[in-house]
Structure formats: C-alpha cells, structure tokens
Amino acid sequence: MWEPNTRYPDPAVRDLDPSFARYHLQLASVERLYTGCRWSEGPVWMGDHRCVLWSDIPNNRILRWDEETGTVSVFRKPSNNANGNTRDRQGRLVTCEHDARRVTRTEYDGSITVLADRFEGKRLNSPNDVVVKSDGSVWFTDPVFGILHWYEGHQDVSEVPPAVYRIDPHTGAVAKVADGIPAPNGLAFSPDENILYVIASRAEPNRLVLAYDVVDGVRLARERVFIDSGPGATPDGFRVDVDGNLWCGWGIGPELDGVRVFNPAGVPIGHISLPERCANLCFGGRYRNRLFMAAAHGLYSLYVCTQGVAGG
Numbered sequence: 001m002w003e004p005n006t007r008y009p010d011p012a013v014r015d016l017d018p019s020f021a022r023y024h025l026q027l028a029s030v031e032r033l034y035t036g037c038r039w040s041e042g043p044v045w046m047g048d049h050r051c052v053l054w055s056d057i058p059n060n061r062i063l064r065w066d067e068e069t070g071t072v073s074v075f076r077k078p079s080n081n082a083n084g085n086t087r088d089r090q091g092r093l094v095t096c097e098h099d100a101r102r103v104t105r106t107e108y109d110g111s112i113t114v115l116a117d118r119f120e121g122k123r124l125n126s127p128n129d130v131v132v133k134s135d136g137s138v139w140f141t142d143p144v145f146g147i148l149h150w151y152e153g154h155q156d157v158s159e160v161p162p163a164v165y166r167i168d169p170h171t172g173a174v175a176k177v178a179d180g181i182p183a184p185n186g187l188a189f190s191p192d193e194n195i196l197y198v199i200a201s202r203a204e205p206n207r208l209v210l211a212y213d214v215v216d217g218v219r220l221a222r223e224r225v226f227i228d229s230g231p232g233a234t235p236d237g238f239r240v241d242v243d244g245n246l247w248c249g250w251g252i253g254p255e256l257d258g259v260r261v262f263n264p265a266g267v268p269i270g271h272i273s274l275p276e277r278c279a280n281l282c283f284g285g286r287y288r289n290r291l292f293m294a295a296a297h298g299l300y301s302l303y304v305c306t307q308g309v310a311g312g
Helices: 018-024
Strands: 013-015 031-037 038-045 051-055 060-067 072-076 082-087 093-097 102-106 114-118 130-132 140-143 163-169 174-179 183-188 195-200 208-215 219-228 238-240 246-250 258-262 269-274 278-284 289-296 297-304
Touching: 013 018, 038 093, 038 297, 051 093, 051 289, 060 082, 082 130, 093 130, 114 140, 114 163, 130 183, 140 183, 140 195, 163 183, 174 219, 183 238, 183 246, 195 238, 195 289, 238 278, 246 289, 258 278, 258 289
Parallel strands: 038 082, 038 278
Antiparallel strands: 013 269, 031 297, 038 051, 038 289, 051 060, 060 072, 082 093, 093 102, 102 114, 130 140, 140 163, 163 174, 183 195, 195 208, 208 219, 238 246, 246 258, 246 278, 258 269, 278 289, 289 297
C-alpha cells in the first residue's frame, strides 16, 4: 500500500555512504504519479512536450504523463509490447518492441521507421533497452524475454543468441558489439562515452553490471564486472548522471525494491525505496534533475541534486 511521505527528509531516500549527501535533496519526497500498469518500463523525458512517455508492456501500450496537468493518457496502443524508449539527438522517439522484434524510430510526422529487425538475415529476439550515442549511433540489447511467453510479446523461436548491437547512424548497418551476456538488459554510457555499462540480468549466482571500453566509438573491449549485485538483488534498467553515478532500477523484495545508486567506482552510495520493484528510470524536468522511476505498476518521481547526462 502506497503512503506518501508528509515529513522531510523522506525516509525512503537513504544515504548508504556519506558521499550521497550531495545528491540527496532534503526537501524532496518520492511522489507517485500513476498506478494501474501491469509492468512499467522504459521511461523517457520529452522536454519539448513537458511529458514522460513510458511502456506498460503487458497492456501493449505507451503511456504519457503531462507535467503541467499531471494527467495520464495513452500515447500509443497497440505498441507492439514496447519496452525501452529513448530519444535520438534530433529529438525523435526510439523504441524497442518485443512483439514485432524490432527497434523503431517515430518520425516528426508520427510515421514509424524500422531501424533494426534482423541481424545477418535472422530475426532479432525481443529488443529490450536502447541508448543513442552523441554520434547518432543507436545501441540496444536483445534478450529473449519477449518471446518466452504470450505476456510481454508472443512465444516464438530464438534465431540469434542474446547480444548487444550498434546501428550505424550513416548506413543503418547493424553490428554485434557484445555477446555471451546472460540476458543483456539495461545499458548506458558514461558521461564521456568511453565506457558502456550493460546489465547481465540472468548471470549466476548474482546479477551483474558489466563495463566495456568503447574503442573508436564503434566497438567494445575489455569486458569486466563493474557491479556484483549480491544475492537476491536484481538490477534492470538504469541511467547515468553528469558525475558518472549509476542510478539503477533495483529489486526484488521490500528491502531492495527501488533505485540503488553507485558511484563511478561501483560503490553503492544511496538507495530510494519504493513499494514495488523499479524496472527502469530516466532524468527529466526543466533541468534534468527530476528522476522518473517506472516501477512494477506505476510511475514515481523524485527531485535530486544532480542532472542526468544529455541523451539519457
């Protein structure tokens, strides 16, 4: 049962390390903006419209929350069981679609362009999360979650191993940049784009956040474990702030559900507790200092003392 906090500071926001104090806005509380989803994912801030779009995967829709009025409406239905969303550097919506097994771009006139649906002639699995680099290249993960059953897509046969891909901004060519990852999920670049972080959401015995060096802006090297989540914890989607901290959707269980914050060294420094598991998040608002968190059944927000990196 969600009960809004009426006192400051909000006990839902905890410093796990003294260094988190600089990011913890004492006169801000976690707000619930909406509930009524079956599984919320992929929030993205649309600054020119002052709204958040996010996916409700099983309900086959993308929802829209408006900052000015607080109202929620349906942005797109059906959405092909859309999951991750982001914007490219021209402000166009880029979306991962489970059911259609593709990555798309919504043009200014509302038409849909398919950016990727195959690799080497074989169908992708179910693109999950996506980020656009400053050079315009589109990077996305492709686990099998959307083809395992008929809840977040449809049951189907996997034709390619789970992997991470890059779409060239000039030719549209799709290149595999990493594979062998147990269910690649959320991904994000460091502020200087020299590191790509990828969540291995089915690694055993613990879930992992992997780090890769980005070489010449087009390929990955030197895979290493950046964060070991420990037993019971499951990271999902995440975003990076201007100081290089990772704000990660976190769960599962009352003590874990919410957002866990890690510094650039991989040390946990803060936690935002939510009454349900957080799948993904984004920074938004006028100054990119408002954290929007897509949790299991709804959308939450919290003002913080930092800003999300551009393009996140």
